[in-house]
Structures are given as structure tokens and as C-alpha cells.
Amino acid sequence: MTRTDERVLALDLGTSSARALVLSGDDASPIPGALARHKIAPTYGPDGSATLALHEYVEGLLGCLDELQQNGHLENIGAIVLSSQWHSIVALDNKGAALTPVITWADTRSVDLAPSVDERAFHARTGAWLHRLYWTRRIPWLLATGSPAEFAGLPDLVLERLTGERVTSVSIASGTGTLDLATGMYDDEALDIAGVRADRLPSIVPTGWTGSLSTEYARRWPGLVGVPVHPPTGDGAASNVGTGGYDAGTAAVTVGTSAAVRVVHPIDDAPELPWELWRYRVDDKRAVTGMAFSAAGNLHAWLTGVLRLEADELAGAEIGASRAIAIPFMAGTRPPATVPSGSGVFFGLSFDDTAADLLAASLLGASLEVDRGLRMLDSLFGRKLDVVLGGGGIDASEWWRRCLTATFARPTTVCAEAEVGARGAAAVALGLSPSPGGEHLTPVDAEVKRVAAMRPRYEALRELAVQASQQRA
Incomplete structure (x- = not known):
């Protein structure tokens, strides 16, 4: 050290x-x-x-x-x-x-x-x-x-x-x-x-x-x-540790080009690995179990560019209020799912939808995908996990931080450091225990209820998108 x-x-x-x-x-x-x-x-x-x-x-x-x-x-x-x-x-x-x-x-x-x-x-x-x-x-x-x-x-x-x-x-x-x-x-x-x-x-x-x-x-x-x-x-392992998510009671959600939700835990007596999740090693004594998602910061960058949106375009948007639903399969899915790239879908569009509505629907869709992984990890580790948010996408969008918090329906802590990968590599090598050190977010009841109400529709439309992608492939 x-x-x-x-x-x-x-x-x-x-x-x-x-x-x-x-x-x-x-x-x-x-x-x-x-x-x-x-x-x-x-x-x-x-x-x-x-x-x-x-x-x-x-x-x-x-x-x-x-x-x-x-x-x-x-x-x-x-x-x-x-x-x-x-x-x-x-x-x-x-x-x-x-x-x-x-x-x-x-x-x-x-x-x-x-x-x-x-x-x-x-x-x-x-x-x-x-x-x-x-x-x-x-x-x-x-x-x-x-x-x-x-x-x-x-x-x-x-x-x-x-x-x-x-x-x-x-x-x-x-x-x-x-x-x-x-x-x-x-x-x-x-x-x-x-x-x-x-x-x-x-x-x-x-x-x-x-x-x-x-x-x-x-x-x-x-x-x-x-x-x-x-x-x-x-x-991925370094980012978890760098956000402060290095114990089996904490899930780290990191958003960069892609996104992931992961839990670091001892390799000894690790819970049986579900088919839908991957598991890698952090070091000689610890593993990291999680799920990765192909649409995240790349989705945000693509849409803000295509729609010519300003960075604060979502500042006044209500989370979960749009009728539009986006299934964010633009880059396909990670294994074991087999949805190919080019499978992104928007449902429920109308002439009064704005560019901000499309962006909000897309980021909410990405948040719901991450939530699928978080709920699997809750079940695997037998508790409702604490959540730490980190990465460049988290740092860049205050609206997305609130959206994730509402989607997860639990408080979150935002890592104050943007350099979570480098920080985590140092922590692994030198035995450090970094703290997130950032703001604490509390879910807003009205936003949680709106997201929960549209979740069944999202899941049904997601299944249609999966079936359509398989027919195309």
C-alpha cells in the first residue's frame, strides 16, 4: 500500500x-x-x-x-x-x-x-x-x-x-x-x-x-x-468499487457509453448464479455479479444529436408523464438475450409529442431495463439493495438521476467522483475503501406511481419488440 x-x-x-x-x-x-x-x-x-x-x-x-x-x-x-x-x-x-x-x-x-x-x-x-x-x-x-x-x-x-x-x-x-x-x-x-x-x-x-x-x-x-x-x-469491477459499491448489500448502477448494474461480493459461498446474470472476478477474494445494457450514454448522445436538443432540455419534464414508450434496443441486447442491433421501437407517438418527450421516453426505457437487472439482484441477495449511481451519464443528467431513482422506487446515492474506473482500480490494488461522497436522492411519490402504472404496458410492448426482432433475424 x-x-x-x-x-x-x-x-x-x-x-x-x-x-x-x-x-x-x-x-x-x-x-x-x-x-x-x-x-x-x-x-x-x-x-x-x-x-x-x-x-x-x-x-x-x-x-x-x-x-x-x-x-x-x-x-x-x-x-x-x-x-x-x-x-x-x-x-x-x-x-x-x-x-x-x-x-x-x-x-x-x-x-x-x-x-x-x-x-x-x-x-x-x-x-x-x-x-x-x-x-x-x-x-x-x-x-x-x-x-x-x-x-x-x-x-x-x-x-x-x-x-x-x-x-x-x-x-x-x-x-x-x-x-x-x-x-x-x-x-x-x-x-x-x-x-x-x-x-x-x-x-x-x-x-x-x-x-x-x-x-x-x-x-x-x-x-x-x-x-x-x-x-x-x-x-466493470473497478467502476463498482470506485463508486463505493463494494459490499453485498449495495448495487452500483454505472452509466457510460453502455450501462450496468452490479454487486461486489465474496467469491466464497457466492449465491448460485441465475442464467440471466453474468459473474466476473474483482480480485483474488471477490466477485462481481450483474447485468449489462447496450443502450445508455450512447442512446442519450444519439438522440440529443439527432433531435438537436440542448443539454437541459428535460429540466422541466415530468418523469413518467409521457404517453410515448421507448424500447431501447437500438444496439440490441447483451447475452443471454438475442435481440440484434437495430431493434429499437417507439410506441404511442402522437403529433403533440415533442423532441423532449422522445428523449424522456428513451431514458425511462433505459431506466426500466436497468431496473430489471436490479430486481434480479435483489432476489439473488435476498434483500432490497442500496443503490449507488455513478459514471459520465449520471454526472451529465440531473433528470436521468431522478428518473432512475423513481424507477427503482428507493433512495439512491450519487457518486461525487466521475473517474470511477481509475478510482476503483486504485482501491482494488491498494486496499482502499472509497466513499460515494455525493448527493442523496429520495424518490418522489408521484413519479414512482406514474412509472409503476406504466410498467405493465412497457413490459407487454417490450415482449412484442423481442418477438418482432426474432422474426426479423
Whole structure:
């Protein structure tokens, strides 16, 4: 653990940006002005590809460190931590050189599997499904389209670039869908399905492992010589911890490009995993169970752009008052559901509806989707969970914060820090317990009643949308 007078350098490996920022050593709060960002432009193709240029990504991240160095922020650093997107994969040759760009979670290319395995038992053991999101389907596809020798994810290759060691954490490995959650080791059946041995994947190191910067980077950033580099934490797990949602009585709802509701809990004696939920690892002792949603901040950004709305357009809108109902399947659904992208629907439109009504209906639809996951987690953990809200979407919209609170029909706490991923990675690595520290919201009875009254109609129309999408597919 760092001394409280030392600072933490956090590297945040996102899909739309790579960032480096400096945090305080006592509560992992960002140091004002000590942030550098490299914007990322994913490449999308008509074949379903969604990739990142590996060299450009890594060089952009290193440039962020150069910027912090030039501004005097790489002094008195006691630890280097990483938060990273889950699910990415890169095919490598026998010398460790990349044969492919970074294939992201949004990429739809893979092989179809018809393995003779008990998928429900597989899901209970790995927390994942045999879905294209995971390496069990990505690796066979990559093997069929080339001759890779090894495979790694983006955070594994960033860590190797910095330290010279290609290793992964139990948290990142769990997001590949090939980890036995109970043992923290690669799952034999998952490896058989993928068609590889464990030695073709990065070695899994314990949470307490640390590396150090290679000689090249020690010369480039002399203030980081000897500073321990901790293994990366998956962004979903890091975001939960960073919001203050790190116990089994608290659900963290985070809204960024996508959204998720999750609960962190001990891996030992974990409740049996329902088919509809996923489970990954936070660290050696904790797991995170939850549900993710493909329409969130991206939905808000799309609609405000298309409808040319101002940021405060919803300031006076009543929650649940619009007749319009939106089923937010614009980007489809996450597994195990099979709704494809392009399935978003509006019901009940009339000529007196405004652009604000359409936005309000869409954000309420997204809130109801998150509420589905929250209610499953309530049932799983046997209580009405406390709720913490965090992420850029939460920070950007006061109306959406109130909408979620009314939809959940319970008080919520808003995390005061926007940098929840970096903050959580520092907390996991250094054993910190950050507090949300933000405002407390109480649901308004009239809003709760309006949302509850329209919920049955929403559920019925949602089922129609699901059926229609399956017919189209």
C-alpha cells in the first residue's frame, strides 16, 4: 500500500479514449489538472468488425504519460494501477507480434458453436455464456482465419509493453469467458472449446503481484523508477468499487457509453448464479455479479444529436408523464438475450409529442431495463439493495438521476467522483475503501406511481419488440 502522502498513477484503457491520471494516495480522488487523454476512434466495418489500432492505442497512452511528465505530475508516485475494458482479444505470432488489431467487445465476428457441453453448468462455473463476446468463440474463429500462436487482451499487451512481462489478472481473465471463477485458473472445458492450451494465453498472476517499468521507460520517466505496477482490473469491477459499491448489500448502477448494474461480493459461498446474470472476478477474494445494457450514454448522445436538443432540455419534464414508450434496443441486447442491433421501437407517438418527450421516453426505457437487472439482484441477495449511481451519464443528467431513482422506487446515492474506473482500480490494488461522497436522492411519490402504472404496458410492448426482432433475424 502507498503512503498517504504518495500519489497513484492510474491508466484507464477505454474504448473511446486512453487516459492517464494522478490520484491521491489516501482516498484515490483525482488530482486537479493531472489528467491526459488520447481519443480513440474505433474502426467499424460492414462485416461486423469493431477494432482498435493497437500501435496507435499504446503510443497514445504513452504520450499521455509524457504529457503528465512535462507538466510535473509524475513526482511522488507510489503505485501504478490499470483499469481496462473487458473482453478484447489480439492474435499474436510466435514472436509475440500482433497479427490483428484489438478486437473489441462490440465486434460481432466469431464462429457458431454446437459443443456437446452443459452450457448452464458452464455458465455457473465461468460466469459467462458461449457467446461471441468471449474467447471461447473468438479464438476458434481466429484460428480458422489465420495461424496465430498466442492470444492476449489489450490490457495484457499494455502491461507487457510497460514491464516486459505478458501476464494477466484474475479480473481480466474472467472477462474472457475462459476462467473457472472458483479456482481463479483457466477452465479446462473452456480451453477445449476454444481449441487452445493454457500456455497460449497470458499467465494469471495473483492480485498482490507487481512488476516494474522496463529500462526504456525508466529512462523516459525517471520519477517512476522502482514504482510497482499492479495487475489490471476489469472496468466493470473497478467502476463498482470506485463508486463505493463494494459490499453485498449495495448495487452500483454505472452509466457510460453502455450501462450496468452490479454487486461486489465474496467469491466464497457466492449465491448460485441465475442464467440471466453474468459473474466476473474483482480480485483474488471477490466477485462481481450483474447485468449489462447496450443502450445508455450512447442512446442519450444519439438522440440529443439527432433531435438537436440542448443539454437541459428535460429540466422541466415530468418523469413518467409521457404517453410515448421507448424500447431501447437500438444496439440490441447483451447475452443471454438475442435481440440484434437495430431493434429499437417507439410506441404511442402522437403529433403533440415533442423532441423532449422522445428523449424522456428513451431514458425511462433505459431506466426500466436497468431496473430489471436490479430486481434480479435483489432476489439473488435476498434483500432490497442500496443503490449507488455513478459514471459520465449520471454526472451529465440531473433528470436521468431522478428518473432512475423513481424507477427503482428507493433512495439512491450519487457518486461525487466521475473517474470511477481509475478510482476503483486504485482501491482494488491498494486496499482502499472509497466513499460515494455525493448527493442523496429520495424518490418522489408521484413519479414512482406514474412509472409503476406504466410498467405493465412497457413490459407487454417490450415482449412484442423481442418477438418482432426474432422474426426479423
